[in-house]
Each structure stands twice: as C-alpha cells, then as structure tokens.
Amino acid sequence: MESLRTLYRYRQLIAALTARDLKARYRGSILGFFWSLANPLLLLTVYTVVFTFFFPSNVVHPYPLFLFSGILPWTFFSAAVLESTTSISSNAGLIKKVMFPAEALPLVTVASHLVHFALAMPILLIATVGFALHGDITLSATMLLVPFLMILQTLFVAGIAMTVASASVLFRDLRDILTNLMQLGFFVTPILYLIDRVASRPFRALLRLNPMTPFVVSYQDVLFFGHLPGIADTLLMLAYAFVSVAMGITVFGRLRDTLAEAI
Amino acid sequence: MPDYAIALTNVSKSYRLWGRGSQFATLKSALLKRDLALTPETSVEAVRDVSFAVDRGEAFGIIGRNGSGKSTLLKLISGILKPTTGSVRVNGRVAALIELGAGFHPEITGRENIYINGIMLGLSRKEIDARFDQIVAFSGIPDFIDQPVKTYSSGMYVRLGFAVAVHVDPDVLLIDEVLSVGDEEFAAKCVAKIQEMKYRGVTLVFVTHQLDQVRNLCDRALWLDHGEPETIGDPVRVVDAYLQAVSSTQTVPPRAATDETKKLETPRDDPNEEERWGSGEVVLSRVALVDNRGDELVALGPGTPVAIEMDITVRVPQDDFVFGIGIYHADGTCVYGTNTDLEGLMPERLESNGRVRFIMPALDLVAGTYRIDAAIHTRNGRAFDYRRGAIRFVAGSRVHDIGVYRPKHQWKFEGGIAIKEIDLEQRNVPIEVAEAMREARKPKTFNHRDTENTEKSQ
Numbered sequence: 233m234e235s236l237r238t239l240y241r242y243r244q245l246i247a248a249l250t251a252r253d254l255k256a257r258y259r260g261s262i263l264g265f266f267w268s269l270a271n272p273l274l275l276l277t278v279y280t281v282v283f284t285f286f287f288p289s290n291v292v293h294p295y296p297l298f299l300f301s302g303i304l305p306w307t308f309f310s311a312a313v314l315e316s317t318t319s320i321s322s323n324a325g326l327i328k329k330v331m332f333p334a335e336a337l338p339l340v341t342v343a344s345h346l347v348h349f350a351l352a353m354p355i356l357l358i359a360t361v362g363f364a365l366h367g368d369i370t371l372s373a374t375m376l377l378v379p380f381l382m383i384l385q386t387l388f389v390a391g392i393a394m395t396v397a398s399a400s401v402l403f404r405d406l407r408d409i410l411t412n413l414m415q416l417g418f419f420v421t422p423i424l425y426l427i428d429r430v431a432s433r434p435f436r437a438l439l440r441l442n443p444m445t446p447f448v449v450s451y452q453d454v455l456f457f458g459h460l461p462g463i464a465d466t467l468l469m470l471a472y473a474f475v476s477v478a479m480g481i482t483v484f485g486r487l488r489d490t491l492a493e494a495i
Numbered sequence: 496m497p498d499y500a501i502a503l504t505n506v507s508k509s510y511r512l513w514g515r516g517s518q519f520a521t522l523k524s525a526l527l528k529r530d531l532a533l534t535p536e537t538s539v540e541a542v543r544d545v546s547f548a549v550d551r552g553e554a555f556g557i558i559g560r561n562g563s564g565k566s567t568l569l570k571l572i573s574g575i576l577k578p579t580t581g582s583v584r585v586n587g588r589v590a591a592l593i594e595l596g597a598g599f600h601p602e603i604t605g606r607e608n609i610y611i612n613g614i615m616l617g618l619s620r621k622e623i624d625a626r627f628d629q630i631v632a633f634s635g636i637p638d639f640i641d642q643p644v645k646t647y648s649s650g651m652y653v654r655l656g657f658a659v660a661v662h663v664d665p666d667v668l669l670i671d672e673v674l675s676v677g678d679e680e681f682a683a684k685c686v687a688k689i690q691e692m693k694y695r696g697v698t699l700v701f702v703t704h705q706l707d708q709v710r711n712l713c714d715r716a717l718w719l720d721h722g723e724p725e726t727i728g729d730p731v732r733v734v735d736a737y738l739q740a741v742s743s744t745q746t747v748p749p750r751a752a753t754d755e756t757k758k759l760e761t762p763r764d765d766p767n768e769e770e771r772w773g774s775g776e777v778v779l780s781r782v783a784l785v786d787n788r789g790d791e792l793v794a795l796g797p798g799t800p801v802a803i804e805m806d807i808t809v810r811v812p813q814d815d816f817v818f819g820i821g822i823y824h825a826d827g828t829c830v831y832g833t834n835t836d837l838e839g840l841m842p843e844r845l846e847s848n849g850r851v852r853f854i855m856p857a858l859d860l861v862a863g864t865y866r867i868d869a870a871i872h873t874r875n876g877r878a879f880d881y882r883r884g885a886i887r888f889v890a891g892s893r894v895h896d897i898g899v900y901r902p903k904h905q906w907k908f909e910g911g912i913a914i915k916e917i918d919l920e921q922r923n924v925p926i927e928v929a930e931a932m933r934e935a936r937k938p939k940t941f942n943h944r945d946t947e948n949t950e951k952s953q
Binding site for chain 2: 244245248249252255256259325326327328329330331332489492493
C-alpha cells in the first residue's frame with residue numbers, strides 16, 4: 233500500500249524521467265525519434281524477405297506477421313527486465329546523493345520500453361492491413377484487446393523489473409544469469425512456432441510453465457488469429473501479473489533501505 | 496506542529512561489510528577510522544549514539560575530521576540512509592545539497608534538466624514554471640540553458656545544480672561541503688543566498704571543513720569525532736575546541752597549558768554568564784569597557800569616547816597571536832567584529848604581560864543590551880583565551896530608533912515642508928500637552944548639529 237502511494241506521488245517524476253530517457257536516447261541522431269518506428273519496420277521487412285523468399289515457412293501463413301506479433305511482446309519483456317538489472321546501479325548518484333525514490337528507476341526502464349513497444353504497434357497494424365489487402369489474412373476486431381494485454385503485461389514486467397532491479401544490486405551475478413535465461417527463454421516461448429504443434433510432451437509442459445507463454449499466445453490470438461484469448465490464458469495472465477507485482481513490492485520493500493549503502 | 500525541525504534520538508548507523516570483492520563507496524568513512532585488518536568484525540559503526548534537536552530556523556553546523564561520520568549523519572537526516580538503531584524525525588520539506596547536479600543527464604539540455612531536477616527535489620511542473628526564470632538568472636548561464644549539459648564546464652554544472660536546489664523552497668536545507676564550489680563570485684552568491692534563506696526561517700544543517708562558515712553562519716555546531724558527538728553548542732566555542740584537538744594531535748602542548756584548558760573549558764548555558772575557553776598559554780586577565788579617563792563603564796550614552804581594555808598575562812611567550820574583539824547585541828546579532836590580523840597588524844613577539852586598548856571616538860549604538868567578546872588566538876583561529884561575553888553593558892539613547900547601527904546623520908528639509916522639533920523627553924505626553932508646554936518655553940531655533948537627532952513631528 234505504502235509503495236503504491238509512493239508511486240502515485242512520484243508519477244510526475246516517472247513520466248519526466250521516461251521522457252528524459254527517450255529524449256536522451258535519440259539526442260544527436262539525425263533521425264531521432266523516428267528510430268523507434270524504423271527499428272521494428274526494418275525488422276519486419278527482414279523477416280518478410282527471409283521467410284518469404286529464402287526459407288519459406290509452413291507453420292502458419294503469413295509467417296512474418298505471426299513472428300512479429302509474438303516477438304514484440306517478448307522484446308518488451310526481455311529488454312525491460314534486462315535493463316532494469318542496471319537501472320539502480322547505473323544511477324548510483326541519485327540513490328546515494330539525492331533523496332530519490334529508488335522504485336522509480338526500474339519503472340522508468342519499463343515505461344520507456346513500453347513506449348517503444350507501443351510505437352511498434354502501428355507498424356504491426358499497417359502490416360496486418362497490407363497482408364489483409366493482399367488476401368492473406370482477415371482483419372478482426374479482437375485487435376482492440378491489445379491495450380488490455382499491454383496493461384496486464386506491463387504489470388507483470390514491472391513486478392519482475394522491481395524484483396531484479398533491487399536484487400541485482402546485492403547480487404551482481406543476477407544480470408549475467410538473466411541474460412542467459414532470456415536467450416533460452418526466447419526458444420522456450422512459442423514465438424517461432426505454435427505450441428500445439430510441439431510433439432514432445434515434456435517440452436510442451438515446459439512451455440506451459442513459462443509465465444511469458446500465455447502473454448505471447450494471447451497477443452498472437454488477438455493480432456494474428458483474430459480470436460479471443462483462451463480463458464485459461466487470461467486467468468494465468470491475471471495471476472502472473474498479480475503475483476509479479478506483489479513479489480516486486482515485497483522484495484523491493486525489503487531491500488530498499490540497504491540500496492544506498494550497497495551500491 | 497512540533498517546534499523542532501530535526502530530532503535525532505540515539506541514532507547509530509553501522510555499515511555491514513559484505514563478502515569479498517563487494518565494492519562499497521560509503522565505506523570510505525569506515526575504512527578511514529579503523530584498521531580493518533585488525534578488526535575482523537562484519538560491521539563498522541559510522542555514527543554512534545547521536546542525539547540532538549535542531550529548532551526551526553536554526554543554522555546548525557557539523558564539523559569533524561574526515562571519516563568522522565559527518566556525511567553519514569547528513570544522509571541519515573535526509574533519509575537517504577536509514578539508521579541502524581534510534582530514530583530520525585524531520586518536519587517539513589527537505590532539500591539536500593549533497594552533490595550538486597547529481598541528477599543531471601548529460602545528453603539533455605539545461606532547461607530540461609532543470610525540470611527533471613526540480614521534480615526530483617519535490618516540485619511540480621507548475622512550481623518549476625513559476626521559478627524557472629529565477630533559477631536561470633541565479634545560475635548566471637542563460638546563454639547555455641538550451642545546450643545539453645554535457646557541453647557545460649564543471650563550474651556551470653554546479654551553478655545550475657545549486658540554482659535549482661535553493662529554489663525548491665525547502666523547510667530544511669542540508670548542505671554537504673558544497674559552498675566552496677564555483678568561482679569566488681558564485682561562492683559569495685551562494686553564501687548570500689543561504690543567509691537569505693536563514694533569515695526567511697529555513698532550517699540549515701551544514702557539513703563543512705570551512706570553519707569560518709560555521710562560525711559565521713551557524714547558531715550552533717556539533718563536533719563529531721569517530722562517529723560520536725564530542726561537543727555541541729556555540730559554534731565559535733565548538734570550532735575552537737575542534738581546532739585545539741586537531742592541533743594537539745600534531746604538536747604536544749605545554750603541560751601547564753593542558754591543565755589550563757581543562758579549567759577554562761566549562762561551558763555554561765546561561766546567556767548572561769561569560770563563556771570562556773582556550774589553551775591558556777596567554778590569557779586575558781582583565782577585559783573592561785572604559786571611558787576616556789580610564790573609568791570602567793557599564794552604561795553607555797551616544798557620542799561618548801570609549802575603549803575596550805585587555806590586560807594580557809603571558810605564560811608562554813608567543814610569535815603567532817591575534818587580538819580580537821566583537822560587539823554583539825543581546826539577541827546575538829553581531830554589531831561589529833575585527834582583529835589585529837584582519838587590520839594588517841602582524842604579530843612579532845609576545846614576550847611578557849601587557850595591555851591592549853581598542854579605542855573608539857564614539858560608539859553610537861541603538862538603545863539595548865550588548866556584550867563584548869574579547870579574544871587572543873593564533874592566526875589560524877586556535878584560541879589562547881576566548882572570552883565570550885567578557886563585558887555586558889547597556890546602551891542608552893533618547894531616541895527610540897531601531898537597528899544595530901546608528902550612522903551619523905541629520906535631517907534637512909527644503910521647500911514647503913514645515914517641521915517642528917519637540918523635546919524628546921516629552922514624547923510620551925499627549926501631543927496637545929506637549930504643544931502647550933512648548934509654547935510656554937522659548938521656541939528653539941531650528942539648527943542642525945552633527946550626531947544630534949532631530950525628529951519631525953507629524
């Protein structure tokens with residue numbers, strides 16, 4: 233409760249720092265903010281070319297669009313979590329020299345990655361419309377559910393980010409462990425393939441245990457397949473988001489007082 | 496609302512030593528005060544059992560050697576660190592100047608950084624809008640405000656940082672060794688700003704090695720030694736005790752002097768009693784306010800020539816000595832202070848007893864109670880004998896003017912202004928009565944005399 237009140241009080245701070253992060257990222261580059269749009273666009277183009285002309289895939293059609301609708305939420309998750317491991321230690325000055333609410337730092341990281349994620353969405357929509365005009369796919373109203381998925385996923389990511397941000401101050405190894413886990417996680421999440429087509433039972437069980445699975449599958453459901461997310465997936469997402477936020481607040485609350493001296 | 500701004504009760508802070516290889520910047524202090532190789536404990540106490548309260552509007556200085564826990568104490572007050580035991584209570588908005596511009600991002604402009612920094616210090620966007628021009632004006636770098644701060648010189652960086660921090664309008668301002676930043680001009684501006692904040696009732700806590708600032712700006716001071724409070728009280732006395740200690744670790748003082756120190760160092764709280772301290776190699780055996788015939792005065796009228804007389808008893812001859820005097824109003828305001836060093840009177844030799852006279856042709860003080868401090872000390876400020884409130888006297892005046900200083904003056908009126916001078920003795924008499932009495936007497940011719948105060952009647 234205390235944590236949530238602090239967050240509300242610092243909403244302006246989080247907003248300002250997020251804007252600062254985004255501005256600082258592109259300051260000095262000629263295309264500036266356009267890179268946020270260009271990066272996913274280029275990625276989508278590469279996927280389309282590769283999987284249409286060089287390695288035609290028969291998983292689903294059109295495969296680039298399927299890949300893209302899973303890869304975007306995954307990138308949001310992995311980039312935000314990995315970057316949050318250094319969010320506190322790279323701002324040591326703030327924690328040690330200013331009365332600064334440390335919880336704002338991982339949340340700023342999450343928020344700025346959320347902005348990148350949100351900016352990539354229009355590219356995905358335009359691509360979907362393009363493929364629909366071409367007759368490869370039909371547009372569906374389920375796309376309107378994307379914001380709700382984003383809210384749930386943001387809560388989930390924020391909880392994890394707060395946990396790893398505070399824990400990695402005391403356990404520096406966490407960052408390296410997570411970097412490797414994320415690379416593994418990419419393949420243990422049904423992004424490149426459909427979970428139903430996985431033959432191995434133990435591997436499918438492993439996929440089910442991955443908390444990112446219901447999120448990625450749900451994005452694919454509403455964006456690509458044009459149907460509502462499954463009930464089981466929805467419940468899992470709610471549960472993961474709740475557990476993650478609770479864990480983030482608890483762990484951060486425990487470690488907060490030691491941060492200033494442990495950095 | 497409680498009347499204290501800051502209250503610390505039995506505050507201790509230990510830093511835990513984490514496993515091998517963990518880097519710990521704040522251990523600086525801990526490492527300096529203990530030989531870690533000899534004490535394999537897993538925690539180091541940086542601050543031990545500190546209790547004090549700072550009143551609203553008070554300026555409080557914290558001094559001590561490197562690693563004595565000063566900065567840790569400031570961080571505890573600011574809330575950056577949490578005490579291991581004890582409690583820290585602070586009333587009102589706190590701003591901490593621990594590192595200026597700590598939150599600046601190099602890639603974005605000064606303007607944007609002002610906003611971010613202001614929000615970090617607890618202002619809203621609107622409040623910053625309202626203060627923006629003042630902040631830029633104070634920083635003195637308006638031409639660079641739309642440049643990324645990575646292009647700033649380090650001086651510009653701290654200017655901007657200080658400008659933002661002091662415009663937060665805090666109730667409590669914590670300052671860690673930052674008043675020495677920037678060039679002379681800016682440092683003076685900072686001190687002036689701090690003084691202004693003090694007059695506005697902002698509670699100030701300083702950590703500094705610049706003992707002059709403690710003496711000049713603070714109402715009280717704390718000397719922290721190895722994390723423990725050594726002395727707390729009058730800043731001049733605390734600074735002096737500290738200087739004594741610092742110099743005594745460097746040179747062994749004469750034995751007689753040490754005994755004298757013990758005897759002299761008895762702080763008293765009664766403001767009417769004299770406080771006296773010093774190492775005692777030379778003492779002020781008598782301090783008196785005398786008139787031009789050499790008679791001691793306890794009351795003083797305007798226009799009287801006076802002198803402060805100090806009889807010097809030399810126990811150990813000295814080569815480095817400064818005589819100083821200070822005149823204070825009873826409320827603590829310094830009316831005037833000077834010493835022989837400031838006025839370019841270089842000490843050569845103090846061989847044997849003597850007398851020093853500080854002669855004033857007139858000491859025109861506004862009516863009130865005053866005290867005089869007299870001291871003999873070394874040129875770096877270590878006292879041989881410091882007598883705070885050595886003399887107390889009352890200044891009388893027929894005119895109930897206000898302030899601390901009465902310049903020589905006269906009123907002159909030209910044109911169609913009618914003014915009559917009345918007898919000030921009759922001031923409290925109803926005006927008609929006074930008029931009647933005046934009519935009865937021969938009307939005075941209106942002439943102007945130096946130092947005589949002529950008043951207008953409505």
